[in-house]
Amino acid sequence: xxxxxxxxxxxxxxxxxxxxxxxxxxxxxxxxxxxxxxxxxxxxxxxxxxxxxxxxxxxxxxxxxxxxxxxxxxxxxxxxxxxxxxxxxxxxxxxxxxxxxxxxxxxxxxxxxxxxxxxxxxxxxxxxxxxxxxxxxxxxxxxxxxxxxxxxxxxxxxxxxxxxxxxxxxxxxxxxxxxxxxxxxxxxxxxxxxxxxxxxxxxxxxxxxxxxxxxxxxxxxxxxxxxxxxxxxxxxxxxxxxxxxxxxxxxxxxxxxxxxxxxxxxxxxxxxxxxxxxxxxxxxxxxxxxxxxxxxxxxxxxxxxxxxxxxxxxxxxxxxxxxxxxxxxxxxxxxxxxxxxxxxxxxxxxxxxxxxxxxxxxxxxxxxxxxxxxxxxxxxxxxxxxxxxxxxxxxxxxxxxxxxxxxxxxxxxxxxxxxxxxxxxxxxxxxxxxxxxxxxxxxxxxxxxxxxxxxxxxxxxxxxxxx
Numbered sequence: 001x002x003x004x005x006x007x008x009x010x011x012x013x014x015x016x017x018x019x020x021x022x023x024x025x026x027x028x029x030x031x032x033x034x035x036x037x038x039x040x041x042x043x044x045x046x047x048x049x050x051x052x053x054x055x056x057x058x059x060x061x062x063x064x065x066x067x068x069x070x071x072x073x074x075x076x077x078x079x080x081x082x083x084x085x086x087x088x089x090x091x092x093x094x095x096x097x098x099x100x101x102x103x104x105x106x107x108x109x110x111x112x113x114x115x116x117x118x119x120x121x122x123x124x125x126x127x128x129x130x131x132x133x134x135x136x137x138x139x140x141x142x143x144x145x146x147x148x149x150x151x152x153x154x155x156x157x158x159x160x161x162x163x164x165x166x167x168x169x170x171x172x173x174x175x176x177x178x179x180x181x182x183x184x185x186x187x188x189x190x191x192x193x194x195x196x197x198x199x200x201x202x203x204x205x206x207x208x209x210x211x212x213x214x215x216x217x218x219x220x221x222x223x224x225x226x227x228x229x230x231x232x233x234x235x236x237x238x239x240x241x242x243x244x245x246x247x248x249x250x251x252x253x254x255x256x257x258x259x260x261x262x263x264x265x266x267x268x269x270x271x272x273x274x275x276x277x278x279x280x281x282x283x284x285x286x287x288x289x290x291x292x293x294x295x296x297x298x299x300x301x302x303x304x305x306x307x308x309x310x311x312x313x314x315x316x317x318x319x320x321x322x323x324x325x326x327x328x329x330x331x332x333x334x335x336x337x338x339x340x341x342x343x344x345x346x347x348x349x350x351x352x353x354x355x356x357x358x359x360x361x362x363x364x365x366x367x368x369x370x371x372x373x374x375x376x377x378x379x380x381x382x383x384x385x386x387x388x389x390x391x392x393x394x395x396x397x398x399x400x401x402x403x404x405x406x407x408x409x410x411x412x413x414x415x416x417x418x419x420x421x422x423x424x425x426x427x428x429x430x431x432x433x434x435x436x437x438x439x440x441x442x443x444x445x446x447x448x449x450x451x452x453x454x455x456x457x458x459x460x461x462x463x464x465x466x467x
Contacts, residue, residue: 052364061359070353072421074405076331077392078103082115083418085411087189090160090467092387094118094125095409096338097167099389100435101176103336105275113255114275117182120268123241124174125166126158128307130202130233133157134226135308137206141213150210152303152458157202160191161465162306163387164338164435168280169310174244175268176275181248187240194240198233205229244268281311285441285449287323287434288315290462291374295319296445300453301463313463316449320428322442324401328393329440336389338435339406340466343386343420345430352408352415354422356429373429380461384432387466388420401427432462 027035039045051060081103086095098116106112136153143150187194209229212222250271251263266274293299294317301313330337346358362368376382392405401424405416412418438446456463 074392083412093162096387115179120182161467166306175272340387340433
């Protein structure tokens, strides 16, 4: 009897294994044979397999017809400025935004060299994002923990990424300071561990605030508890980034480092007024190119902002032709622009050159990669990943763009001495966002930008933050 029981169990186990292997939708033995037939067992194919296994794919896929020298002349180029380095952080949005602000300031004072402190505004960015997360937990406190909005706050309580909206909201609220007044710290340059610890603390606090909301605690009690929580986050930020500067003495300097004005005492807010001169919000539009959606419509991303009382990311969706014309108009007037891209696609990092013909992956793998821009966005295959400052364009005899140039924030030794050159065909495929001063925007687009926005969810593939 015992022996029969064991045999029965073994037979049942065998039947289960066969069933698991042949269940509809699984890989059966017959299907595997058909798959393996597709791989030719030729010496040439064996050599290719060995080469790909032992080398970088990009090295093997280099298109030699496109690997030579390329034209670096630009018919329209804004004045150069010092190259910055975001190090191991996701603050490209701030670096690009600051590049635009300092360029606007020095446009009429070309003898002055200035760089703003990213560490200063990053401190406030992190505190504001912490408050946004905690207040979001209060606002959604009575929803179940697996609700999509609740999950949004707990999945990413805080991060480095953002858009130009963060620069405008934070700078207007907290002001600016020169880089030498509040330099970078190790943690502002290398944000991973700091971000991880603060995120863990915020999740813990979020659960406590949800518990208070579910127990119908008075709003005053909830506000008091949140203030205590933010005090701990503030302490962690002081320890990792440094205490934010409240008052400082500063003299503007030229490119040689010589003072060109008497030293003055500033607060961050008064320094902001000195270098920016007024509000940033209301002076620009944020344009995007999203072929999935109707053009000339405005879209707003729910909860995607840097401060709870600030502005959601809001974009007008435009064809690339319109985006290019606005960019050209701005560059012709000497004004740089905040822009963002899927920078990893077809990028030759060594040369600082982005072109759709840089690599021939199709010949290497014997297949095609046939999705268009809309399909790549819809499937999370492509989207805005990195912000850079658009500085130059080269036009042909008919006024059409042939290539573009951006100021990057990966240091002066990277690429083209800190710059990246991209062909127009790459620009049209992998450029996603552009911030344009309203004076360069046609009236038709300005009117469309003021229409009631269509709300989209922050989980949308195209609305991830620039890093």
